[in-house]
Amino acid sequence: MFDWITAIITRIGETGIALLMFLENVLPPIPSEVIMPLAGFIASRGQMALAAVILAGTIGSLAGAVLWYWIGRKLGRRRMKRLARRTGRWLAVSPQDVDRAEDWFARYGGLAVLVGRLVPTVRTFISVPAGITAMPFGRFLVYTLVGTALWTALLAAAGFVLAAQYHRIADWLDPVSAAVLGTLALWYLWRVTTFRPGPAHPDR
Numbered sequence: 001m002f003d004w005i006t007a008i009i010t011r012i013g014e015t016g017i018a019l020l021m022f023l024e025n026v027l028p029p030i031p032s033e034v035i036m037p038l039a040g041f042i043a044s045r046g047q048m049a050l051a052a053v054i055l056a057g058t059i060g061s062l063a064g065a066v067l068w069y070w071i072g073r074k075l076g077r078r079r080m081k082r083l084a085r086r087t088g089r090w091l092a093v094s095p096q097d098v099d100r101a102e103d104w105f106a107r108y109g110g111l112a113v114l115v116g117r118l119v120p121t122v123r124t125f126i127s128v129p130a131g132i133t134a135m136p137f138g139r140f141l142v143y144t145l146v147g148t149a150l151w152t153a154l155l156a157a158a159g160f161v162l163a164a165q166y167h168r169i170a171d172w173l174d175p176v177s178a179a180v181l182g183t184l185a186l187w188y189l190w191r192v193t194t195f196r197p198g199p200a201h202p203d204r
Helices: 002-026 032-044 050-091 095-108 112-116 125-134 138-163 164-196
Strands: none
Touching: 002 032, 002 112, 032 050, 032 138, 032 164, 050 095, 050 125, 050 138, 095 112, 095 125, 112 125, 112 138, 125 138, 138 164
């Protein structure tokens, strides 16, 4: 994974960073915790400006978040829960998960969006309840942009600062990344085999 991500970023530059971060938000194939530090490392070698790396990562991540927002907005609560009931086994999302996400969002509002963008796994799907509850798009965009920019800047800066140690880090980054992806695959299989739609709230 280390070499694959490096090759994409080196070959197509900032566009590659934006594309990888977009995909990480839509169908998280690889974690941003790997993409952005690697991009920061490449910037430290003078191949790109650190500011351009952060901007590209922010744009790609923001695009993915906006896509999830509009999915939630267009489907709405009932259709999203119907979708979860019909296909939740494969999406690993139950109607109760939709209820819990919406309750959490209703309690914390914009702060949930901002902080959620800084939390691994949560950051991918926090946009859905924002869309379901029709949070004003401008407000959603501001909170998401702030959280996303902070996250990408922190990770890219870490890769930039740790450049001298990065080849040593690469020795364990690949097996750690593979272990994370393997754990996610096992979790997904467990959700598929144990999925129970259960009753949804009748008034929601």
